């Protein structure tokens with residue numbers, strides 16, 4: 489049984505990492521695809537958990553070797569999704585969450601892979617700035633660059649299958665979880681992989 493690929497994008501600071509951490513805790517058989525990046529680790533980030541932090545040279549060599557399902561330069565650093573890791577998880581029947589930017593999402597769409605695309609937005613650009621500053625992990629210059637990019641990224645939201653507004657956190661988490669669970673219950677996917685046969689249910693006790 490194959491898992492489903494969920495591509496999740498949002499302007500930086502919208503709360504995507506916060507939401508995805510909750511989803512990973514709360515829904516079984518969902519995994520996070522840990523990307524490779526040339527960005528430096530932030531305080532509290534761990535190699536192999538948040539990202540694989542690699543040099544520009546290592547990243548370029550992996551990219552040339554076809555190691556990435558998609559790769560893009562975002563806010564001045566390179567990021568890429570490991571093709572092998574994603575295929576291995578999907579093959580085990582695990583649903584995989586990709587936290588990637590709009591350029592990467594469009595590459596996944598163009599690749600022909602089946603995926604569900606979710607876009608997360610903040611309630612306003614003012615609130616986005618407040619969250620970026622409140623997070624306290626980025627310099628003024630980095631925050632300015634991320635806010636400028638946010639306007640561009642928001643314009644791509646209509647190309648996604650689902651839009652989730654992250655105003656009240658619990659509601660946004662529930663909405664993303666609902667998309668994943670709805671996908672799991674889709675008739676063909678659910679029925680083909682389920683040990684339950686409808687004719688047995690219909691002929692069983694209570695018939």
Ligand code: ADP
Nearest residue numbers: 500501502503504505506619623654655656657
């Ligand atoms: P992203 O991964 O999208 O860049 P983060 O998950 O790091 O964003 O969230 C940015 C900041 O906003 C963090 O400090 C986080 O605690 C805060 N945050 C996330 N969601 C909400 C929310 N619904 N309401 C208020 N603050 C939030």
Ligand code: 5GP
Nearest residue numbers: 500523559560562567568569587588589592
């Ligand atoms: P951050 O530096 O804040 O962790 O991430 C910056 C942006 O890079 C976010 O929009 C995030 O979704 C995106 N990103 C993280 N990993 C990948 C990846 O593997 N590929 C692409 N295309 N974008 C990524």
